[in-house]
Amino acid sequence: MNDQTTQDVGEKLKGLRKRYGLSQRELAEKAGLTHGTVSFIERNKISPSIGTMRQILDSIPMTLSDFFSEPQEGEIEFFYSKENLLEVGSGGVSLLQIGQNLNGLPLQILLERYPPGSETASTPYRCRSGEEGGFVIEGEVEITVNGRTRILKPNEGYLFPSHLDHKMRNTGDVDCVIVSACTPPA
Numbered sequence: 001m002n003d004q005t006t007q008d009v010g011e012k013l014k015g016l017r018k019r020y021g022l023s024q025r026e027l028a029e030k031a032g033l034t035h036g037t038v039s040f041i042e043r044n045k046i047s048p049s050i051g052t053m054r055q056i057l058d059s060i061p062m063t064l065s066d067f068f069s070e071p072q073e074g075e076i077e078f079f080y081s082k083e084n085l086l087e088v089g090s091g092g093v094s095l096l097q098i099g100q101n102l103n104g105l106p107l108q109i110l111l112e113r114y115p116p117g118s119e120t121a122s123t124p125y126r127c128r129s130g131e132e133g134g135f136v137i138e139g140e141v142e143i144t145v146n147g148r149t150r151i152l153k154p155n156e157g158y159l160f161p162s163h164l165d166h167k168m169r170n171t172g173d174v175d176c177v178i179v180s181a182c183t184p185p186a
Contacts (some may be wrong), residue, residue: 009090010044012067013056020060021173030059049091051121051167054186058128064088065108065185069101079097085111092118108185109160112178114141119169127162134180140172162186 017027017038022081028038032055040046041056048056050064055068068088077084089095094113097151102108124144135157142151146164151171160166162182170176 006065009053010042010087011049013038014042016060016062016067024139027056027059031055032059037102047091049119049121050093051123051125053090054125054127055122061128063102063185065097065102068097069103088114091120093120102185105185106183108182110132110178110180110182112176112180114139114168114170114176114178116170116173116175119167121167124165124167126165127182130162130183130186132160132162132166132180132182134178137177137179139170139174139176141176141178142169143167 008145017024020027022030024038024042025035028035031038033052037046037048037052038056041048053064053067057064058162065086065088066183068086071072077099079100084100085096085098087094088097088110089112094111096111096113097111098124113142140151140153142149143158143166145158145160145166152158
């Protein structure tokens with residue numbers, strides 16, 4: 001993720017927090033985080049993990065997809081080239097989403113890329129509802145769901161209810177690439 005994307009996260013989060021009339025402390029408390037964490041994210045001193053961003057956005061509530069998308073008007077698209085994919089990842093993990101704005105749509109499809117040592121969150125997190133599933137294309141990923149951990153390799157996959165505690169981490173020496181889907185969009 002480039003510096004501009006990181007800067008956009010801090011600025012967007014600050015604007016969103018103010019739009020909801022919350023102080024940094026109030027948002028941090030609602031999200032179960034420290035005030036310092038929210039402050040550092042807004043000032044672009046740290047790049048939040050996907051799990052941390054979900055915690056923050058769930059407390060507003062808003063999805064990662066909605067946070068990173070731009071309002072879209074006009075004709076609905078059905079086909080997407082690489083330049084039309086939306087980056088919704090953070091903390092070193094790339095999550096390329098098919099579709100710019102999923103507002104009102106029931107499905108999110110992602111091309112996930114985890115560099116060696118990267119993870120979705122340092123501790124497991126959960127989403128409000130729905131399901132998550134994916135298929136490992138390259139590399140390997142350690143996935144923990146509801147206290148159970150397994151390393152998945154190419155041609156292996158996962159499917160679980162999103163409300164269960166979960167996290168993913170690349171324990172290998174090469175990038176891990178996953179094609180995934182979740183309902184509703186996270």
